[in-house]
Amino acid sequence: MNFLAPAGFAFAASIPVVILFYLLKRKRVVKLVSSTLLWQQFLAETQASAPFQKLKKNWLLILQIILLIFVVLALARPFFASKSKPAELRVVILDASGSMQATDETPTRFEKARAEALKWVDGLKDNDQMVILQAGANTEVRQSATSEKAALRRALQACTCSDSPTRLVPALRMAESLVRDRRNAEIHLFSDGAVPELKEFENRALPLVYHRVGKDSNNLGITALDARANPENARQRAIYASVANFSTNSKSTELELLLDDHLLETRSLTVGPGETSPQVFLAAQARDGVFTVRSTAKDDLAADNQASIVSLLPKPVKVLLVSRGNRLLEKALRSAADVELTTATDMADAGTAFDFIVLDDVAPAIWPKGNVLAIHVVNTNWLESVSHVDAPPIVDWKSAHPLLRYASFDNVQVMQSLTAKTPTWAVSLVDAPQAPLILAGELGRQRIIWIGFDTLESNWPLRVSFPIFIANAVEWLNPANAKSSQLLVKAGDAFRLALARPETGAQVTLPSGVTKNVVVDPAANEFVFGDTYNQGVYRLKLGTNDTVFCVDLLDAAESNIKPRDELSLGQYTKVSATTMQRSNMELWRTIASLGLVVLLIEWWYYHRRTV
């Protein structure tokens, strides 16, 4: 047996009250009278003289009739028909992102949104259906279409808020597919509007109803964090942090820097309204550790008041240069920071002892498994249909790519080059009209830079951009850098780690102290952990290795908790926050409560008038 409104059983609490009333013993006053004869007759006459008597004005009777009216009304389950049109299907999207944890609504925006959604569940008519989607870092279907209110309530109660940024697009996409071809369907989004562009849904005539939650934008958040070697002092680490103030007044805070929970430095800081204050901390670091930057200011969103980053001590980069002799390249490699260069004329093994390998116009017998800078070599596993071009003019290069930072290809001429179609795993960095000349990308877990021409057949080594490019390449190809970037994930994103050897199980300690056991497929070459919904430091025990990784919000859009009055779907379509009331608000609980009040008045009146 199921109950539509199990909360109604709370009224059963009134039963002991009634029993209590009857347990109360009536205290009788003893009185001596001349004779009880008249009283006996009085009782006999008033008790059972006739089955019916004339109706008299009796307040008890009136109260009881009012009570009965209330009870009957409640049983009839009346409701207010509201402005909202009847919808056969309502898709409820509950924003469960970090900004929904803001406490400007009591207790939080998320709880407020949940409460609002629960009211809509209450207002659901018997035949209407509802779907509950939770939109955090990924979209979860909490309840598929049903009219069963208990299940919907359970689903809403089971929703949890995470520290992750909002990814509303998949949720809306799913909702759209649910309401497609349905008449009278609505999508109800309960959110603060701190969402990225929803351009995809422009001109889709989405039946979207936006329920805004949130009042204030009182938030000071850390929106960026990075830890690098101090360029001026290699023994020190420089920690970059951006502190943004999204409130309408300037805010002061103490910014603390901690290394593995030891306080290193505290800095007072005042950030004007809408401004971002970049901060650089310099700290000595003797071993690998976790830097945490913490803001002590009181604001509505706690998730972005702290950010952590794993900082690994720099190690010398071991590079193998396979070349028949290229002094310019060798010099450029040696000038890069912390490089241990080994030169060889050919490769006999896969080169696993080196961090990366430079193949300069030498096709090796065994292709390396690690990262590779390949110059003027052909590997058909990488590229298809390699061809020759003579004197290809350089027409374009991607200066935004980290490899081409500060590297310009003005005045670079190439005598001849290999060229190939850009494969799917790579992007073209330098383009000739016919085809790309330099490609970079990740094939599997192997980072590859492919330069189609022999540098000695060009004037590039004579240009300033050449050593800069080589320095960039050393940084990009250094697996340690890649690893340290892997150790910082955004909340809600999966943490990935390459497995050196097959593992069967792992233990992850969450920031809350809970330890989770994860089963790993022995055939997998990568460990993936998805339960990264909360900001903080996670500790992974995988086989004999301990790895620390950090989960941070670090999202300016999410830290900006100002509730938006309208959602922009692309440039022209906007959805305003609704003032719509939930439909068909049922009244029977209110009426039943009134009935209970009348009952209590009746009891009080009955006892008062006998005195």
Added chain:
Amino acid sequence: MALLTPELLRRLEQFQLLAARRAKSSAKGERRSRARGQSVEFADYRTYVHGDDFRYLDWNLYGRLERLFLKLYEEERELPVRIFLDASESMTFGEPRKFDFARQVAAAIGYVALSGFDRVSVIPFPNAPANAETDGGRSEESAMTTRELAARGALRSVRGKKSTMEFFQNLTALTAGGAANLNESLRRGALEARQAGVAVVLSDFLDPAGYETGLTALVGRGFQVDLVQILAPEELSPTTFGDLRLVDSETGGMQEVTFGRYRMKAYQQTLQNFIQRMREFCQGRGINFFTASSKTPLEELLLRQLRQAEVWG
């Protein structure tokens, strides 16, 4: 305690008890009786029979008819007035006390009767005062009891206007207490009376056993019966509300009642029903019935109600 004010006594002197029936007493008095005898009131003629007193022959008639007729005269006799006074515990209630009121009424009726040369008997019931039965140990109590017993004895038969003061004193000496048996008292009073006369019953009639057999016995004995029911204001309109446990002063019986102002009307209806049943009972037997609160002014009852009902005139 002055039972009656001099002003009231003066006004009562004008009254005489009106008896619908002829006096049946054997003693001479001022009442007309069925008995023929010596007086100035002519009653009838009858044929002379041998041995009659010649002094009563109507010689004028003999002159016309030449037959001897004897003139008969009514004999005037006294009217016995028996006052049954309820002196039970229940009469001690009320403010003023019902018993005090009853004694005042008894005094007034007695005074009127004595003024008319009638014999008055006051019969308090129950027979013995309650405290005489319960404790006779202490001297003061027993002295009072002795005095009361003497008063009760003296009140059995009072005659002549000169006895008025003594009559009043004896009435004052009476006390109330104990449980009454109205029926038994009236029945015995009816049997004891040598002649019927006027019987006045002063009581609240709140006897669980009822009043019917006693009154029937009185009527059957030939009494002209007048009832004065005396109720306390508290009985007419109770002032105690709430959840009550009522204790009967005479029987000691308990009755649990929840009473509020809202039930006042119902209570008074019960009371009226009780009085109405009694009134109907009385009407059927030619009994004068009066009901009065102990708070009623005495003049109102004596000078207006009893007079209108021709108890006296």
